[in-house]
Amino acid sequence: MIGKSIKSLALTQQVLLFASTYLMIYLNPVNDFMRSIGKIWVVVASLLIIFFGIVVFLYFIERRISKLEKEFDNEQQEH
Amino acid sequence: MEGFRKHWYKWLSVAILVYVIAAGMLVPLRPGLMKTDAFNIQAGESHELTVQSYNTFYSKAENHRAWLRLHEEFTLLASEVEVVDDRHIKATFDIPEKMPTSERVAMASLIVDTDYDGSMVLPAAVSIIGQEGLEADPGPWLVEPIRDLSHRWTWSFPWRNILEETIRNTYYHVPMWFGMMLIFLLSAFYAVKLLRTGDQRFDSRVYSLNLTGTILGLLGIFTGAIWARYTWGSYWSGDIKQDMAAITLLIFMAYFLLREAMSPGVKRGRVTAVYTLFAFLASIPLLYIIPRMQPSLHPGSGGNPGFGGDDLDNTMKTVFYPAIIGWTLFSYWISNVVYRLSELKRRSLEKNYS
Amino acid sequence: MTLAGFGAMVRHEFLLEFRHRFASAALLVYVIAVAFIIYLSFASPEPAVWNALFWMVILFSGLQSGTMAFLREFGDAHLFYYQYVHPLSLFLAKILSVWLKLFMLALLAWFVMGVVLGNPIVDVGMFFLAVLLGSLGFAVVFTFLSAVALNANNSGLLLAVLGFPVLLPVLLSVMRLSLVSMAVRDVDATESFLMLVAVVMLLIGLGLILFPYLWKN
Structure with a gap:
């Protein structure tokens, strides 16, 4: 159970990391x-x-x- | 005729440079995908992706197809592709519920193919998030493999995502370094000749070539810095090649300081030639070995897009190789002007002392 | 080719060193003082920082010893050398004396920094080797460029300007090897060692080929 929640936490982090980079680069493009x-x-x-x-x-x-x-x-x- | 034989390389360099600037600036970039409007897609849902692209003509094409691709082998064909305008399409993907592998998040690249523009790839376009507790099922991802890609040859430079049009800097920034290296090599050659014969004309040669090489290096640093600002994010990015280039320039600036600190004469020529040789040869590990032992941000090394490897394609070679020859001949011309000037100065000094 | 007067030159160098022993003593005090200043400002630095600081100390002692190699004697002594000593034996004797001095200074710096800052070195033998080769590389560069700078005015400052960029290959490869000896970076030890040996050999070779041209009047 704990192992699973850690795994999903790591997953959330991964998604958040990707999302934040994406947001930085694509959604607020330096035009x-x-x-x-x-x-x-x-x-x-x-x-x-x-x-x-x-x-x-x-x-x-x-x-x-x-x-x-x-x-x-x-x-x-x-x- | 006499003039032509003496000045042929000047005419050649000018002709080549006109070609390099014209072709390098006018030949268009190949069509490419710039970005999509989404970054996360839930598995099991249908999703409409708006794709923005560069130099494409979607309205001229009749057949549009799009795929999502995971790990090179799993592909998913878009159920519908709608053309918005020449530069935008909307692709609808029905993502299967089950991920093809056991991982829950996977980065997919987007591939678009039209019969007018050919095929284009956007690496790491979206990330697909699977549902928890489902087993992997590669089945639906193997139904529609990518095949029959269209291809249309035009004289164009490759599209790379972060580089975009700055891929053209390959013809203006990179030859500065090649030119600098060749000029410094020639200077080392004349330094050897000076030491072996003692002919003072070679001192003027070494001086003029070092000056030209340093100018090329400075231009390389400045053009590189402005390019780095808009591709890597800052003017000085701690890249190993940038650092090594700066050190080379320091070495040759020390040469000019040494020359200024000595009074003109045979001794100055010899000592500065010895320093040129020592510094040039000692910097070979610095310039050719150490940069290859460490990762660099530069295109062509460490999986970066741009120069070298697959990225210097045949179309680019038709401009890049002439660019190196053209800029080198042109800087040799410049160094010849400096040479004649410093020879004049040396001769007038000699006349005054005798 | 005989190295006429090599033994005599070496003896002369050591006599000279003895006569100028206060200059060398000043270097000793410099090394101890710098190590103490580092201790006061850093307390306990990371191994990588320790390494950088250590080589900076050696760099500046090397600059100082290099300056002393040719610049402490004036015209007459050089005229004497021109006439009686083969340039290469002069060069080799100078390198030998600078190398020995730098090596001892480096060992001293290692000892003092080890006492006050702690000793991060895991592989003592390899670090010893790095110090030995590194001080040889420094000695070659600074001795050679000291002979270059001798010909210009304001040669002390010029030596620093000429020396630092040329020294970088040695500095980078020796710092790499000593990082390996501290087991902080996962780099191939043999490769780093061979790199350093190659750089030092290159510098010695260049020095031997070019010095006779420099030492001609």
């Missing part, structure tokens, strides 16, 4: 912008990150080139 249209905006964000990473890199390179140009000009003036 924000990033998750809309099958989370496609996450991919868009990734592509934008890569694009802006390349832009920042270009900026960095350009600054190094300006520095070299300045050094070059200073040398020309000295001669």
